[in-house]
Amino acid sequence: MGGFCLVAFSAIVLSEGKQTETGSNQNLEVLRHSAAHVMAEAVQAIFPDGRFGIGPAIKDGFYYDFDLPRSLTPDDLPLIEAKMREIIAAGKPFLRREVSKEEARQIFASQPYKLELISEIPDEVVSLYQQGDFVDLCRGPHVGSSGEIKAFKLLSVAGAYWRGDERQPMLQRIYGVAFDTEEALSEHLQKIEEAARRDHRKLGRELDLFSISEEAGPGLVLWHPKGAVIRRLIEDFWKEEHIKRGYDIVYTPHLAKLDLWQTSGHWELYRDYLYSPVDVEGQQYIIKPMNCPGHILIYKSRLRSYQELPLRYAELGTVYRYERSGVMFGLARVRGFTQDDAHIFCSFDQLEDEVVGVLDLARFMMNSFGFTSYQVMLSTRPEKYAGSLEVWEQATGILRQALARLEVDYDIDPGEGVFYGPKIDIKVEDALGRGWQGPTIQVDFNLPQRFNVTYIGQDGKEHLVAMVHRTVLGSMERFLALLLEHYGGAFPVWLAPFQVIIIPVADRHLDYARRLETELKDEQVRVRVDARSERMNLKIRQAQLDKIPYMLVVGDKEAAEHTVSVRLRSGEQSSESWDNFKEKLSLAIASKAKDLGI
RNA sequence: GCCCGAGUAGCGCAAUGGUAGCGCAACCGACUUGUAAUCGGUAGGUUAGUGGGUUCGAAUCCCCUCUCGGGCUCCA
Numbered sequence: 001m002g003g004f005c006l007v008a009f010s011a012i013v014l015s016e017g018k019q020t021e022t023g024s025n026q027n028l029e030v031l032r033h034s035a036a037h038v039m040a041e042a043v044q045a046i047f048p049d050g051r052f053g054i055g056p057a058i059k060d061g062f063y064y065d066f067d068l069p070r071s072l073t074p075d076d077l078p079l080i081e082a083k084m085r086e087i088i089a090a091g092k093p094f095l096r097r098e099v100s101k102e103e104a105r106q107i108f109a110s111q112p113y114k115l116e117l118i119s120e121i122p123d124e125v126v127s128l129y130q131q132g133d134f135v136d137l138c139r140g141p142h143v144g145s146s147g148e149i150k151a152f153k154l155l156s157v158a159g160a161y162w163r164g165d166e167r168q169p170m171l172q173r174i175y176g177v178a179f180d181t182e183e184a185l186s187e188h189l190q191k192i193e194e195a196a197r198r199d200h201r202k203l204g205r206e207l208d209l210f211s212i213s214e215e216a217g218p219g220l221v222l223w224h225p226k227g228a229v230i231r232r233l234i235e236d237f238w239k240e241e242h243i244k245r246g247y248d249i250v251y252t253p254h255l256a257k258l259d260l261w262q263t264s265g266h267w268e269l270y271r272d273y274l275y276s277p278v279d280v281e282g283q284q285y286i287i288k289p290m291n292c293p294g295h296i297l298i299y300k301s302r303l304r305s306y307q308e309l310p311l312r313y314a315e316l317g318t319v320y321r322y323e324r325s326g327v328m329f330g331l332a333r334v335r336g337f338t339q340d341d342a343h344i345f346c347s348f349d350q351l352e353d354e355v356v357g358v359l360d361l362a363r364f365m366m367n368s369f370g371f372t373s374y375q376v377m378l379s380t381r382p383e384k385y386a387g388s389l390e391v392w393e394q395a396t397g398i399l400r401q402a403l404a405r406l407e408v409d410y411d412i413d414p415g416e417g418v419f420y421g422p423k424i425d426i427k428v429e430d431a432l433g434r435g436w437q438g439p440t441i442q443v444d445f446n447l448p449q450r451f452n453v454t455y456i457g458q459d460g461k462e463h464l465v466a467m468v469h470r471t472v473l474g475s476m477e478r479f480l481a482l483l484l485e486h487y488g489g490a491f492p493v494w495l496a497p498f499q500v501i502i503i504p505v506a507d508r509h510l511d512y513a514r515r516l517e518t519e520l521k522d523e524q525v526r527v528r529v530d531a532r533s534e535r536m537n538l539k540i541r542q543a544q545l546d547k548i549p550y551m552l553v554v555g556d557k558e559a560a561e562h563t564v565s566v567r568l569r570s571g572e573q574s575s576e577s578w579d580n581f582k583e584k585l586s587l588a589i590a591s592k593a594k595d596l597g598i
Numbered sequence: 599g600c601c602c603g604a605g606u607a608g609c610g611c612a613a614u615g616g617u618a619g620c621g622c623a624a625c626c627g628a629c630u631u632g633u634a635a636u637c638g639g640u641a642g643g644u645u646a647g648u649g650g651g652u653u654c655g656a657a658u659c660c661c662c663u664c665u666c667g668g669g670c671u672c673c674a
Contacts, residue, residue: 071601071602072601072602073602073603074602074603074668155668156602156603156668156669157601157602157603157668157669158601158602158668158669158670159600159601159602159669159670160601160669160670160671161600161601161670161671164670164671165671166599166600166670166671166672170600170601170670171601171670172601172602173601173669173670175668175669201667205609206609212666214646214664214665214666218664218665218666266674269674270674272672273673273674289674290674292674321673321674323672323673324599324600324671324672324673325599325664325665326599326600326669326670326671327599327671327672327673328666333673418674419674420674423674437673440674442674444674469674503633505630505631505632505633506630506631506632507630507631508630533629533630534631534636535629535630535631535635535636536630536631536632536633537631537632537633537634537635537636538634538635538636539633539634540633540634540635541633541634541635542634542635543634544634545634551633553632553633555631555632556632557632565632565633567633571633571634573633
């Protein structure tokens with residue numbers, strides 16, 4: 001939601017005199033919006049010459065954008081907070097009044113941003129809210145008095161372009177959170193702390209899964225052995241499932257002639273994301289940003305009959321894209337990443353079944369990895385688009401139909417489709433509730449035409465194929481980030497880099513420990529013995545920190561009775577006969593169980 | 599790319615103008631331990647940059663560059 005709309009539309013709604021809905025969510029939103037006004041008043045008191053942008057309520061809180069004579073630093077926040085508390089303690093009433101636009105222009109004569117907003121309001125009457133010395137152009141509603149705002153905290157300052165447009169001046173935005181009780185506030189702050197503990201960047205280092213080295217370059221991921229184990233398991237599972245579902249696995253080169261990317265249109269339309277060409281014997285090549293042209297060339301390596309369709313080419317394809325500095329984010333947004341890509345070539349008649357198949361696969365993948373809540377978005381035709389309106393309508397209808405057939409709940413993202421076709425995106429949330437695009441299903445009307453990708457139909461004539469680009473995880477990098485945050489690093493057994501660690505009580509128990517290790521290794525279990533001459537307590541602690549699912553403590557008793565003392569990373573303990581444990585373990589692994597089942 | 603902040607040993611941090619210190623980790627040694635940190639010792643940094651400046655003196659102040667973090671923009 002563009003913040004400025006809130007204000008711009010506010011007066012419209014007001015002039016109709018409609019403020020009907022009530023309810024606690026609504027009340028919280030009002031409270032947060034009022035907190036934004038109080039913050040603006042505080043900032044005005046500190047910076048009398050400040051210019052004001054907009055200040056809406058957002059999820060959990062509010063922000064306000066300012067244009068101030070100097071930069072704000074985090075040190076300013078406590079000062080502004082203190083001023084806000086004064087305003088709150090004073091219990092200033094929020095006064096609403098309606099004035100003509102002309103009058104409003106006089107009131108906001110020194111406020112260029114407000115004047116801009118006023119000029120875009122179609123009505124002749126606008127509404128103002130005032131508390132203390134601060135007057136704002138605003139639809140409202142607001143709380144009765146600043147005294148009603150109790151639990152709030154300012155979190156951060158950030159730059160934000162006026163109206164979200166990078167050609168416009170950059171304002172300073174202060175973010176805050178507000179709740180109706182102190183308890184709710186501190187609960188929320190605790191949630192933020194918990195999210196920081198689940199941050200995949202932190203867990204990645206702590207669990208020794210991956211790193212991003214300044215020496216290699218930003219946005220380029222180094223997968224450490226334990227991270228690589230998880231990736232390998234994901235990839236193996238992915239490949240197996242794709243083969244089951246009629247995909248062919250292919251490989252394509254990482255470098256290809258520039259001409260190919262000119263044909264595909266990427267050179268023209270996607271150039272900002274491409275790395276500079278390299279010269280190979282006088283020919284220009286670029287490193288691939290996408291896998292599609294490669295798959296198309298495989299398709300086009302010979303004439304195709306309708307009888308072969310659909311053809312589904314899948315590749316764990318590593319691509320490189322230039323991302324502007326400042327947009328990289330851990331594993332979730334990088335410059336080199338491996339997509340779990342596939343391209344489906346089919347006839348238009350087959351499109352719906354194919355989309356259903358992909359949707360079902362995406363859902364299966366999400367469930368297999370434990371993601372139970374995700375958001376499905378259908379993105380429709382943008383303003384700039386390739387192909388005819390009619391084809392777009394038809395394809396969008398097919399996507400809708402596919403969603404309906406699988407009874408998937410979804411939201412519509414109007415105009416957010418790619419220029420070459422409509423798409424379905426699945427968004428997964430990270431620990432802080434930020435949504436990341438994982439699986440995506442995109443219909444393409446553009447590439448088949450550009451590359452003349454055809455098949456010979458029953459009628460003996462050439463027909464253009466329908467093409468679907470799709471991922472069912474997204475990319476290995478982003479998917480690992482989401483998995484890490486989802487599980488807080490405590491992976492289900494089937495994905496855990498180490499599934500079992502054997503901890504001998506004393507050195508004399510090493511032989512027994514080794515015997516167990518060998519048996520488990522024979523069954524492909526990822527196991528090791530902690531044979532260091534350290535105290536058992538230390539080994540347990542470290543295994544806990546490593547979030548290893550099963551710790552087997554073995555001493556005299558176990559060796560004598562052929563048992564193991566099982567400690568789960570949850571802290572639960574039990575004594576099990578060796579065979580019994582092995583059976584439960586293999587069951588937990590095979591069933592991809594989310595809990596440890598002992 | 600833009601705004602703000604930060605960068606000190608592998609990690610977490612201290613030292614705010616007087617030539618760097620702590621904890622964990624690492625290494626060595628002792629201990630052989632029953633469910634989340636045994637004890638002792640050793641070594642490790644030209645303070646992001648084989649950048650520039652101010653100063654008698656810079657981790658500390660200023661400029662440039664790089665990287666990271668919070669946002670904005672972008673995200674086929």
